[in-house]
Amino acid sequence: MKNLSLLLFSITLLVLPGCKNYVDEYVTYTINEPVFMAASEFRSTVAVEEPQPIEEQGKIVFYNGYLYISQPGEGIHVIDNRDPxxxxxVAFIELLGNADMHVRExxxxxxxxxxxxWFDMSDPAEPVFKGRKEExxxxxxxxxxxxxxxxxxxxMxxxxxxxxxxxxxxxxxLVREYKPRWWGWGGWQEDALYSSAPSSANSVGATGSMSRFAIYKENLYTVMNNMLGIFDLSGEAPVKKGDNMYVGFNVETIFSYKDCLFMGTPTGMIIYSVEDPLRPEYQSMITHVFGCDPVVVEDDIAYITVRSGTFCGQxxxxxxxxxxxxxKSPKHIVTYNMKxxxxxGIDNGTLFVCSDGLQVFDSEDPATIMAHRLAHFKEMDGFDVIPYNNVLMMIAEDGIYQYDYSDVTEIKQLSRLPIGK
Known part of the structure; x- marks a missing residue:
């Protein structure tokens, strides 16, 4: 019995926890720190200037014969497109931090x-700054x-x-980590389980599918990160209505169709009803693999593209x-692999997709759409499109391409306005 007690005591010593369960370590990592500008200086930078070269592709809006193109972070180019x-x-609006836009009346x-x-665009060649809503x-x-x-x-x-x-x-x-240590036959050991490392004549413009701005009736809807904002546009100045509303993880795009908003997120399409424009009501979500995700809708059929890449996921x-x-119960029809x-964009049954350049399809039968490709233009890297009144406006990495699709069996390029330094 004495020998057994001695053996148990010896084993207890071998597995006795150490006194120091915390380890201080220096961790080196790289991070982006913010660069600030004084608010007064930032808000004094708005200016209307002579036309500037378009150096980078951005979001697009078409309204009453003019095409508006965002140069990300810098401002908005105004293009007279009455003759595509x-x-x-014809003009450049210097607007620091711009990414999205829309036009109404x-x-x-x-x-x-x-x-x-916001700007008065009565004369698009001479925009007039009208006001600002801060924060x-x-x-x-x-x-x-x-x-x-x-x-x-x-x-923040x-x-x-x-x-x-x-x-x-x-x-x-200096990071303090909890690392349980115990005495074993080889000396002090660490439990690896706990290790870690830093980780037109219309009153409303037409937008591209990448837009984060949508207009329904008298209201502007904006999506930023996870939040939906609503602005009443019925008066001389927009009025913010209520607090921003959480609508889903990292909403990227928004498209208005009938009395609904269709939002693209990295994990799926979310639908909200705006039958009551100031009280959006969740309807449903259809999920897909993780990836960047714009959406357009026509005749109760939604078309969604999902793409891979550095910032898009799988x-x-x-x-x-x-x-x-x-x-409230959307039904999946078909999924096609694309490049x-x-x-x-879609107009009267003709679907335009920026994939391997630009591809055009007859969408009469969505289940067989790939068998009904009308055209394929490969010489550019298309980013977004606006089809309007038989003219397709496409922004690509190297230019703004325009096509006449009045005869879908013989789509013709009309022009190319260069982009790039």
């Missing part, structure tokens, strides 16, 4: 990072140029001004077609 065979660059509404601004997009931030994380806490310090950019820094921080490149006649599809 000869588009003319001759007024252009645009974001400027955290603010909403209506409080979490709007400029994009980064790398895959490193951002210092979100610092970026409003006393320092408006975040207008990022600087990449390397940090070294290696899935698809066109998904869904029947949304019953918005990195981006923006898309």
């Amino acid at each position: 065979s000869n588009p003319r660059n 001759g007024v252009l509404y645009a974001d400027s990072y955290v603010d909403l601004v 209506v997009f409080p979490e709007a931030l400029p994009p980064t140029e790398n895959d490193f994380g951002i210092d979100y806490a610092k970026s 310090d409003k006393e320092k001004g408006i975040v207008v950019g990022w600087k990449t820094v390397e940090r070294k921080e 290696d899935a490149d698809q066109l998904i077609i869904v029947n949304v006649a019953n918005t 990195s599809p981006k923006g898309l």
Whole structure:
């Protein structure tokens, strides 16, 4: 019995936990820190200038013969497109932090990072700045140029001004980690389980499918990150209606159809009813593999593209077609594999998809759409499109391409306005 007690005591010593279960380690990592501009300086930068070269592709809006093109982060180009065979660059609106815009009854509404601004476009060649709503997009931030994380806490310090950019820094921080240690036959051991590392004549313009702005009746709907904002446009100045509303994870695009809003997210399409325009009501969501996701709708059929890539998620490149006649219970029709599809548009049964250039389909029978391709233009990398009145306006990496599709059996290119430095 004495020998047994001695043996048990010896085993207890061998597995006795160490006194120090915390380990201090220095961790080095790279992060994007915000670059601020004083709010007063930021809000004094709006200017209307002579036409400037279009240096980078961005969002597009068409209204009453004019095409508006965002140059991301810098402003808006105004293109006289009344003759699509000869588009003319007529003005540039310098607007720091711009990404999205829309037009209603001759007024252009645009974001400027955290603010909403608007312009009188009675003479599109001479836009007139009319006003600004401050801090209506409080979490709007400029994009980064790398895959490193951002210092979100610092970026929300409003006393320092408006975040207008990022600087990449390397940090070294002391981190205390809990690492259970025990005495074994080989000395002090660590439990690996706990290790970690830093981780037209119309009153409303036509937008591309990548837009985060939509207009229904007298209201502008905006999606930024996870939030939906609503602005009443019935008066001389937009009026923010209520607080921003959470609608889903990282909503990327929004499309207005009938009395519903169709929102594209990295994981699926979300549908909200705006039958009561100021009280959007969730209807349903149809999920898909993780990826970037614009959507357009015609005749109760929704067309969704999902693409892979650095910022989009998995290696899935698809066109998904869904029947949304019953918005509370959408029905999947078919999914097609495509080559990195981006923006898309549809007009009177003709579907345009930015995939491997530009592809055009007869969508009369969605279940067999791939067997009814009408045209394929491969010489460019298309980003987004607006089909309107038999003219397709497409923005690509190297230019704005326009096509006449009045005869879908013989689609003709009308012009190309160059983009690039």
